[in-house]
Every structure is written in structure tokens, then in C-alpha cells.
Amino acid sequence: MIRVCPLADLARGEAKRLDLDPAVAIFHTEDGEVLAIDDTCTHQDASLADGWLEGCEVECPLHSSKFDLRTGQVDAPPAKRPVRTHQVTITDGDIYLTIASEQPNAPAGVDVEAGP
Amino acid sequence: MKTVAVVGGSLAGLSAARALRKQGFDGAVTIVSDESRPPYDRPPLSKSFLAGATTEAEIALLVDGEDLGADWRTGVTATRLDPRGRRVELSDGSALAVDGLVIATGARPRRPWPRMPAGVHVLRTLDDALGLRARLFAGARLVVVGAGFIGAEVASTAHGLGVDVTVIEAAPTPLSGPLGIDIGAVVSALHADHGVRLLSGVGVASLVGEAQIEGVELTDGRTIAADAVLLGVGVQPNVEWLTGSGLPLTGGVQCDSYGATGIPNVVAVGDCATWYDRELGAHHRIEHWTAARERGAIAVSSLLSGGTERVEGRPPYFWSDQYGRTLQVAGHTRGAESATVEEGSVQDRDFLAVYRRGGEPVAVVALGHGRSFMRWRKQLARRAVSVPPSALSR
């Protein structure tokens, strides 16, 4: 389990990219849910933390495929494979993350690794 | 409404068909496509697919197992629409009787020279891409006519394959139309950065070569030798088949701001359609991917509600990938009075520029700066919904 940051540091409607390997995106929805998925889109190398958050879906900033933050499922191509979802817990006002154990669906040609 | 036909089975048509089902239409859907292949994504045709790095399966637009409950009529062209919008005639001699129609016939490349020797290519279809790819080997000489987005992307991809590329652009500053003089110049400077020759302010007078292309003759008298030529000089909407339907077709199928045409129960979407844009105060045909994908649902709402349901769209958005960089553009750069670089620097080819009119942001253009770009894009969307239409009709 990874301690991310105080919940107070992630406003509703905002997202944060964690430079893990592979990178993770954490979202605080307008409804107050905190949800985490792999940050890299499964289509190409886009950061979903930079995406368009609406309800509990995030739209890829490049080519508009939408990922459900709760299930990781994607609505329609160009992305075709789901992202992994990670478990988030809030304890004493801090956000904690448990990384999923399955393999990530990295896009072709993109090495999933930490760093810019 | 019991039967709906979608004419054109690519991005806009497929998005509309998906929207029909998503919005609860359970009647018969027929999708007419003059292509014999299942729908595929076009943007990779000038990028990874042209480079041979992406397969046909990867660019398929249908997901494995996706079932729209539609009757696909592939390899068939719609040839006529009756003025009531109830009967679509097809090239195989049959006709469809429909209650509703979605026109999504897209656009095709302009071919300024009717005679095209072997080696002269346009790029719209998967077969076009395969044909062009076969010419792109290291050391081959490619002349790209037109430094717009398609031309620039093909130049970039071909350069990456070791092809010797020359780009010819008639306008003094490439992309000055879509991006404005300053930013257009920066983006087109990417060619020079990578050692691709860009000749601007000069037109192509003629194609040289009989059976096989040998070069292009420029309007200043020079001749540039070529093994292959790509014509990237714009597209025109596929609307000729609608002549006789009574629909106004100037600049594309003319629609209101929600995809409705002059015929009730007929909507149009994607590259073939010119929707009324309230911010511009004019009809405007968008020939970019995102509009084709997201406006399908808006047009279908109009169709199924008989025009009473009006779903507001977002400001236009598109991207272009060149030389490993992604250019992103949102809003309308046309009509802007100023463009200021707000982040990064144009010298570094890494910037975000905001376009304003009357002090208000109307567009944002970025190379890099994805996170800020999204903030600006959302801000443009908020403005678009918060400004009453009357305030925009200037």
C-alpha cells in the first residue's frame, strides 16, 4: 500500500499523476469519490490524468476514448482494451493506493515505466 | 420511426449507429458503405499505419464481437435521395425505404490534375495508404504537394523511413489558415528542424512524366525530380449523390447547429456536413476526427426527437502528429485577433498559445503542455455554453 497525499490536496474534479512504474492516475470526482487507474491510455502514449473528467469517466485527452474509473472499461475505439483499476482507501484523511496485481494493457510501442 | 439508414459507414456513420442504439432506437438500422472493408480509423493512415508499425486489425473501428444489430450493405454506393428523404437508391439497383436518414458520406481528396501518372497518390483510404507505403523506401524521392496536416504528417512519416522528402506549399506561410501566421510558421518549421525541404510560396504548375511520375514542375520554372508524389491539397465533401434531393449542398450538407437538415428526419454529420456555428455566425464544415466521432450522438438526438432535443456540442478539437510531436488545437482560431504564447516558447517548439477575440479566449494551440491544454479546452467549453447565442451574433 502506498501513501499518496492528504485528501485535502486533491480537489474535486482534479487528477494527479503518480510517477510509479507504470504511472497511475488518481481522480477525485465531483461526487467525492477517489478512484485510481493506470495513467497511460491503452491506445497510445497519453496521460489519462490530463483527460476530461466527467462523472466517474475520464476521456482520453488525445483521441476521446472514455474509461470508466470504477471498472476500467473503455467505451469505444480507438482504445480497445481496458485500463487496470487500483484500490484506493482513505485513512485519517490520507489517500492510500493498492496497485492491482494483473498485467497492465500498455499500448504498442510504449514502455510502461516511471519518469517523464 | 421504424427504419433508419446510415449512409457512409466510417467514423461518423458508425458513431451515429452506435448512438441510435444507445439512445434506445430498436428499429431496423441499415448501414450503407461504398467501401468493402469493415470500418477503420483514418488518422493512422498518415502516421503509424503508413510507417508499417500498426496493423489493419489494430486500426479497426469495430470492437471484436460488437453487434449493432445493423444490416451492413458494404461495397454499395448510395446514388440518390428523394426530396421527401424517404427513399435511398443504391448502386446495385435496389432502394431503401426509410423513416429516418443519417448522411455520413465524408469527403474525398481533391485531385487538381485529372491525369495522374503512376506514383502520384492521394491519401484517404486504407488502400491509398498501402499504395503509398509501397513507394516509401529509403532513398526514394517523395514530393508532397501541400503542407497542410496530411501533407506534413506524410512528410514526417516518410522522412522517418529514410525517404528523401520535399514539401511544396503554395501559401507563403504553411498552416497560416488554420493556425495563424505566427504559429503556422512555427509548426511548419518542424520540417526544416528535421532536414525536410519545404518550398513555400510556390505552386505546382504540372506533373512531369507519362506513364510513371518523374517530377513536378513549379510555377517559378524549377522542376523537382520525384519517384512518388503525394497530393495533400484538401478534400471535398461527398455530396453529389444528394443532388436532386433539394438539400442545400454549398460547402457540404447544410445543417443547423444540431445536425438537422432542411428535410425532417434527415440529419448529416462528419466531414460531409457543414453545421451552423453560432460562434462563427456561419456554416462551418469541420474535417477533423473528433467532430465526426462526437457529433453522431447530437445528430441522432435531433433525428429521434424530431428536432426538439438540442444537445450542445463542445468546441472543435483536433490533433496532428508530426516528427514525434503532437499538435493539439481546440476552438476556432479563425476570427481571432491575437495569439499569445502563455507557456513554453515557440523557439523550443514546445508551447501553448491562446487565441483571443475581444479579449476573450476563442482557441488554444499547443505542442506539448497537455495538462494546461486540457484546462484551456475545458474553459473554452464552459464559455461556449455560458454565452447566450444572441451575444455571439456579431
Ligand SMILES: Cc1cc2nc3c(=O)[nH]c(=O)nc-3n(C[C@H](O)[C@H](O)[C@H](O)COP(=O)(O)OP(=O)(O)OC[C@H]3O[C@@H](n4cnc5c(N)ncnc54)[C@H](O)[C@@H]3O)c2cc1C
Ligand atoms: C490520412 C488521414 C489522416 C487524418 N488524421 C487526422 C488527425 O490526425 N486528426 C484529426 O482530427 N483528423 C484526422 N483526419 C480526419 C478524419 O479521419 C476525418 O475527419 C474522419 O474520417 C471523418 O469521418 P467521416 O465518417 O465523416 O468521413 P469518412 O471517414 O470520409 O467516411 C465516409 C464514408 O462514406 C463512404 N461513402 C462516401 N460516399 C458514399 C455513398 N454515396 N454511398 C455509400 N458510402 C459512401 C466513404 O467511402 C467512407 O467510407 C485524417 C484523415 C486522413 C485521411
Ligand code: FES
Ligand atoms: S491515446 Fe487515448 S484514445 Fe488514443
